[in-house]
Amino acid sequence: MLILSRRPGESMHLGDDIKITILQVKGQQVKIGFDVPEHMPIYREELYLKVQDENKLALELDNTDIMVATALWTSKEKQ
Numbered sequence: 001m002l003i004l005s006r007r008p009g010e011s012m013h014l015g016d017d018i019k020i021t022i023l024q025v026k027g028q029q030v031k032i033g034f035d036v037p038e039h040m041p042i043y044r045e046e047l048y049l050k051v052q053d054e055n056k057l058a059l060e061l062d063n064t065d066i067m068v069a070t071a072l073w074t075s076k077e078k079q
Helices: 044-060 061-078
Strands: 011-014 018-026 029-035
Touching: none
Parallel strands: none
Antiparallel strands: 011 018, 018 029
16 A cells, blocks of 8 residues: 655646545545546445445355256246
8 A cells, every 4th residue: 555645735646547636634534636537436435345245246146046047948948
């Protein structure tokens, strides 16, 4: 992990397309501005992790799914 110190109004760049600016620091809270291309999604970490977990669940097959698919396939072959 790269750790940088920045003051309000100072920025940093990630590659050519992303600019991050520190807007305000007040106590334990920091306001950050992001200049990114419109097509690039930005997610809060807790939401990003939840989406990743849901995607993994959607890809999992359980035995019931396989048994139902097998039964449908077998019944179509008999017709």
